[in-house]
Amino acid sequence: MNKKLSVNMELEEIQNELSKKDRLNNDYLVLRGNNEDWYVTFNGIFKNKVKLIYLDPPYNTKRSRGARKNYLDTNSNWDKNIFNTIKKAYEYLTEDGFLAISINQMELFTLKNILDEVFNKESFVGIFPIKIRHHERQLMINATFHDVYEYLLIYRKNKTTRFINKMGKPRMEKFIYKIKIKEDKPIVKNVGGKKIEIYETNQYEIIKDKPSMKNFRRYIIAGKIATANWSGEVYEKHLKKLGTDKLIKVYGLDKKWKGFRWFITGNHKRKSGVYFQPAESAGRPILFSNHIDYTDIVTNVYKEGGEGIDFKDSKKPEVLLNLLMEMTTKEGDLVMDLFGGSGTTLAVAVKKNRNCILIENNADFIDIIKKRLDNIKSGKDLDEVKYNFNYNYFDSTSEWKNPTFLKKS
Ligand SMILES: C[S@@+](CC[C@H](N)C(=O)[O-])C[C@H]1O[C@@H](n2cnc3c(N)ncnc32)[C@H](O)[C@@H]1O
Structure with a gap:
């Protein structure tokens, strides 16, 4: 081989090696199935283990959703289902753990009541309105008003737990x-x-x-x-x-x-x-603020995760998960997402060196998650960094046998 070419190749390999971020000691778990069924399968093993749970359930808007309006987002049992999921999430949380849940205005107050019941009112940390649309760019002319916000409700298991604040420099x-x-x-x-x-x-x-x-x-x-x-x-x-x-x-x-x-x-x-x-x-x-404006980034969220991760069902921006993990977790903590979607939470957990369990019940979306993880491994996500990690995948219909993951958690 031409000498110059081989030197160049070595250089490239070294650069690739340098850009590989090692996450081999972390645990990542992708589970297909209903999050309630997985709770039964876990049989208590993740109780009091999870520092942050993020939930991004279907919002029960009673409208056609998805970019192609291809399904009706309605569920007459929504209250009951979400109550059960939140109850389980509560049990997974560590004593100093946090739960953050996305919602829009349709079920905001129903959800607040359910959370108050499961966690109790004193554990309510706050509501974070998230601006997701430009107020001057109105698309739905038939609506009564132009709704530009979504919300994030945050609860903590113990009312004294604080967010992890950075310290500002003194004068x-x-x-x-x-x-x-x-x-x-x-x-x-x-x-x-x-x-x-x-x-x-x-x-x-x-x-x-x-x-x-x-x-x-x-x-x-x-x-x-x-x-x-x-x-x-x-x-x-x-x-x-x-x-x-x-x-x-x-x-x-x-x-x-x-x-x-x-x-x-x-x-x-x-x-x-x-x-x-x-x-x-x-x-x-330096306190975190609940002023969150994603209007300028939402149009590009479809690109996050790399090619093939064009998930049409309310894909969340990575900066949101980044913020939640900054507020509530440290490196090595365990994060859980019971409504996995395109795997945003797991992707950010890898980048931020947290452990993560993700549950998603739609097989097509599981394929998207797997593709996203492959992209992250091979440096094909937007940051072009190669992260070195392994994950375990289980299907609810397959036998649950993962001693290596469980040994550590
Ligand atoms: C709004 S999406 C989540 C999007 C995700 N946050 C993201 O950034 O890609 C909600 C997801 O929850 C899944 N889902 C709904 N009910 C579920 C259940 N009971 N168990 C597991 N997954 C569920 C849906 O298939 C959908 O992918």
Whole structure:
């Protein structure tokens, strides 16, 4: 073979290898059949295991649906069916798990009532209206009004569980103090049930520096900080009386950082004490917002998943699943979708390194899911990345025997 050609080929192989994202330790399961039947088949094995369940059921719009209006989206047992599915979903969820369910306005309030009953009202996290149509582009001239929204209802099993927020950077200009320990031989004591270490003036130095994430901000313990702040209270109650100009490390505070906080007691010039807050734990959480506008991307969603994934039945944008997984899961968590459709949830789970179980009862759609997974493996999805993963497929009519998957979950 021509030498130049072989070098080029090697390069290509190396590049392919680099772009392969390894997901071989993850579990992916595609199941064909009714999600209620699979619940029976699972026989309790996924109870309390799933961190996020996404449901995108038929909306029961009573209208002809699908791009070619080829089926009537109506089900006189809709309430009962969805109640049963949600009840099962509730059991799959971990204690800190979330359920997110898509719906449009037709059954929104029926669905809210059902969710309140299964989860209870206090577990309602919120409603996320999703703008899916341009308000100025009206297609259905016979409608009473131009409806541009769909909705996402989010519930959590435990009312105290929060979304996984990212921390914003604090205002840096105040973080200019460094604490240098010159002689690490503190006196160790216990005050008010907390371990403390006391350094004398000659054992430490406070250095002023330029603003940095590695530095501390200094708070004078006076006014509200002395009376209505944990650190202020600890200082006033236990540290103030330990003498002047002592540097004190108090354990059991600032758990977001290293589990301790620095204080310096007052002196004749500065009567109040001070405490130091590290920049690393000072940022405020950046809350997720329920302002979601997909009007500019919906027209291109048909391309997601690569060629052959032109799914006409309400295919969801990958960014939606991406957002839900960001809000509620970490890498390695288990995600479940009981109305698989074209496999959007599983596709995003692979890309975001989550485990995933997907159920879909229509055999034609299962073929689409399989094709989508092949596309992801071979770098034929829009991002052109090759993901290295395996998945197991089971048909409800075939025997359920998957010890390798179950061993880990
Ligand atoms: C709206 S689509 C889901 C679309 C999907 N979110 C996506 O992005 O491609 C609803 C899917 O649920 C499936 N389905 C409906 N009832 C089901 C059931 N009881 N068990 C399993 N799948 C069901 C339908 O065949 C359909 O593919």
